[in-house]
Amino acid sequence: TYQDVRAIDQRVQGAEHVSTMTMTMNIASVLAMQSKFQEAEVLLRELLGVQQRVLGGEHPDTLYTSYNLCAALYEQHKDGEAEARC
Numbered sequence: 729t730y731q732d733v734r735a736i737d738q739r740v741q742g743a744e745h746v747s748t749m750t751m752t753m754n755i756a757s758v759l760a761m762q763s764k765f766q767e768a769e770v771l772l773r774e775l776l777g778v779q780q781r782v783l784g785g786e787h788p789d790t791l792y793t794s795y796n797l798c799a800a801l802y803e804q805h806k807d808g809e810a811e812a813r814c
Contacts, residue, residue: 730755744782749775753793760796765803772797 734755737748752775759768772793779790794813801810 730758743778749778749782749789753789753796756796756800760800760803763803765800769797769800769804772800 734748734751737745737751741748743749752771756768756771756775759765759771776790776793776797779787779793783790798810798814801807801813
């Protein structure tokens with residue numbers, strides 16, 4: 729499963745490695761395309777925390793993740809939280 733592959737990647741390369749961050753974003757994107765917004769939200773929140781710490785809040789990848797998190801929140805009708813974030 730994607731969880732297994734991601735866990736191995738995190739163990740081998742670490743959560744802050746660029747390939748791990750990219751894999752996490754790709755998995756979250758696929759989940760969102762499958763309308764699994766709650767699962768995507770969990771990954772996006774985790775990824776956003778890592779990116780803010782490693783890349784900074786104004787890095788394009790961090791901003792892209794923030795946007796995707798807002799979209800996932802809107803899809804779950806969490807409009808208040810999405811508006812506060814975006």
